[in-house]
Amino acid sequence: MEVVPHADAEEFARLARPLLERDPVRHTNALTALDALCRGAGEPALLLTVHDDDELAGVVLRTVGWPMVLSALPAALVDVVAEHLCTVEHEVDAANGPVPSVEAFAAAYTGRTGATAHVAMRERLHRLSTLTPPSGVAGAARPAEGRDVDLIATWQLAFLHEAVAALRPPSDQRPAVHEAVAHGGLVLWEVDGEPVAYASARPATAGMSRVGPVYTPPARRRRGYAGAVTAAATRWALDHGARHVALFTDLANPTPNRLYRRLGFRPVHDVLEVRFVPG
Numbered sequence: 001m002e003v004v005p006h007a008d009a010e011e012f013a014r015l016a017r018p019l020l021e022r023d024p025v026r027h028t029n030a031l032t033a034l035d036a037l038c039r040g041a042g043e044p045a046l047l048l049t050v051h052d053d054d055e056l057a058g059v060v061l062r063t064v065g066w067p068m069v070l071s072a073l074p075a076a077l078v079d080v081v082a083e084h085l086c087t088v089e090h091e092v093d094a095a096n097g098p099v100p101s102v103e104a105f106a107a108a109y110t111g112r113t114g115a116t117a118h119v120a121m122r123e124r125l126h127r128l129s130t131l132t133p134p135s136g137v138a139g140a141a142r143p144a145e146g147r148d149v150d151l152i153a154t155w156q157l158a159f160l161h162e163a164v165a166a167l168r169p170p171s172d173q174r175p176a177v178h179e180a181v182a183h184g185g186l187v188l189w190e191v192d193g194e195p196v197a198y199a200s201a202r203p204a205t206a207g208m209s210r211v212g213p214v215y216t217p218p219a220r221r222r223r224g225y226a227g228a229v230t231a232a233a234t235r236w237a238l239d240h241g242a243r244h245v246a247l248f249t250d251l252a253n254p255t256p257n258r259l260y261r262r263l264g265f266r267p268v269h270d271v272l273e274v275r276f277v278p279g
Contacts, residue, residue, distance in 0.1 A: 114279030
């Protein structure tokens with residue numbers, strides 16, 4: 001096995017995309033991160049391909065500020081990647097991916113470095129089967145506009161703090177929201193002209209769109225708005241070229257897992273995010 005580092009995102013994408021696009025839902029995080037890198041919207045921190053002779057066997061990528069993505073690294077290859085990272089003295093602060101790969105990597109990496117691994121989040125990846133929007137929810141959906149950026153940026157920061165306590169997101173979410181509004185897929189749910197929830201669907205990559213974040217302010221919850229706005233964002237994705245729609249749920253919160261099942265989403269696999277503390 002040979003681990004090859006890459007400095008150029010376009011070169012890395014040329015090699016990695018065929019593997020990732022075989023299963024765009026499984027590799028949803030990797031594909032959206034790679035798409036951002038190729039658009040100049042992110043900064044690469046780590047780009048690796050793993051080769052078995054002439055065959056590409058695995059892909060690892062990390063963008064600045066986000067965990068290393070291991071969805072395309074089989075558990076059997078974690079040792080060679082961990083050894084490479086230690087050899088080049090590349091410190092890893094977090095990793096995310098299917099449970100078997102992340103658990104195996106955490107064991108290999110901590111065993112070599114003396115770091116400790118802490119579980120930051122347990123999630124479940126879902127894939128849309130047949131969309132079934134909820135009925136009887138007051139209000140209606142509308143596309144987000146420029147006038148909504150400040151409100152959504154505030155909600156998005158609240159979502160990030162609530163969803164991932166260990167994450168330190170940029171305090172100014174307006175650039176990210178501006179970009180989402182420009183691409184479309186950012187949907188507000190309104191009641192009597194007042195926004196009460198929002199959901200975002202990413203433009204399709206390899207025929208796959210991922211829905212999230214989905215956020216309802218605490219005072220507006222338990223009225224069906226989250227389900228309604230998620231269905232509206234999912235419909236936008238389907239109408240704009242997505243053949244597959246994915247989303248993640250927090251396993252610590254059973255409510256959205258039940259909600260998204262009613263909307264037509266079905267579990268794919270469980271996902272683990274770990275953070276490493278140097279020994």
